[in-house]
Amino acid sequence: MEVISLPAKKIPQAASVIGEAFLNEGFTKRMFNLRNKQSKYLFTKAMELKISIYNKLGQPMWVTIVDDQVVGVGVLKEYDQKKLPFKDILKCILPLIKLTPFLFRINYRNLNTLKRASEKPTCIESPHATLEALAVHPHHQGKGIGKLLIKKIHEEASKKDRISGIYLFTSDEKNKTLYEGLGYNIFQERNLDLITAYHMYYEFSSSS
Template identity: 30%
Template sequence: MPENGKPIVTILFPEQHEQAAVALGRAFIHDPAFKAILPDITEPVARAEHLANLFRAQLGVERRTGQPVFGVVHDGRVIAAAVTEGVGHSGVLALIAAGLPQFPRLVRGVGWGGMIRAMNIVSVLAKHHPTEPHLYLQTLGVDPDFQGKGYGKALLARLALEARVRPEIAGVYLETGTEANVAFYSSNGYEVLGELYPIGVRQWRMYQRKRQGQG
């Protein structure tokens, strides 16, 4: 944390992705969608370890496709991360192709049943993006030991800046499966577009449109 008390958000380099995966694994222990993907792993530490493998695979795909990952570093360690996509959002088949080298890691993380459930969720969500060009916030998480300190808000502010400096971008879009997060994102300028229920798990679709005059 800098002297002015405001977190600094930076682009994470590939060598920092391991720390980001661990932080995200811990952040999503209680997330409803990931509970559905890993229904038989209930012990928190074990769940965090399996989820970290899933996020290692996700970050491997991000590295392969050149998509940016943003993060906050505290005392030399990544403690918060935002996994994003630009306007060229990949379809499910393209994601599978890009993620083939990561399949062994995914299977170790979530098993074959979890793989099928995860792909079902991704397939449903991918069909309901806004049609206008936008940035997509795939994942945002803060290590539980550092939550409530403004790190998530700082990541959202960085994404809003990324959208603001590009006139072709209409806003930032995301989904969340946690009701408390709906209030958090709403307080940061996001509106609810609707709800989806992939594999029976409630997901809120949320969008932060740029204000008139921005971009």
């Protein structure tokens, strides 16, 4: 088992792992029904496009590899994300058009509540990075892969002087416990009828 920077050729595998891991993730399952085969396929393709764009932008992403297969993914968004060159924007148009049916699979009744729950608080220290995704394939959960990825993310992100810490949010109690055990603190908890969101922060200056 090893953690490496995400190679471009492994992007489809990484997107597939996110699709499998997010089947029961709190926000995702209230926004989409990923147990529907077509919805899951479109969600995975949307993740593949997003990861491909992040790869072109040089955003840091890591994967855990077992027997040459991606089993875990960590996606970090830096505060000073570059803009995508125009030629690459053009290349995204056709994939985006192909994803249009996904718009009809969103649970719009929950959209406003989920937006309120997930909106980033304005009180976070800047500059910081955002942990956009941490996913471990269900067949490999409980083996310490998530912790391994987080530790790698901390190690690499802490080398950048301009980043003071890492922000994330989650609605899952299991994930909240995992992050707390790795040094994240809850600085805002939002309890809504539909969901409870935990906004958490890992500060390098006091925790690394």
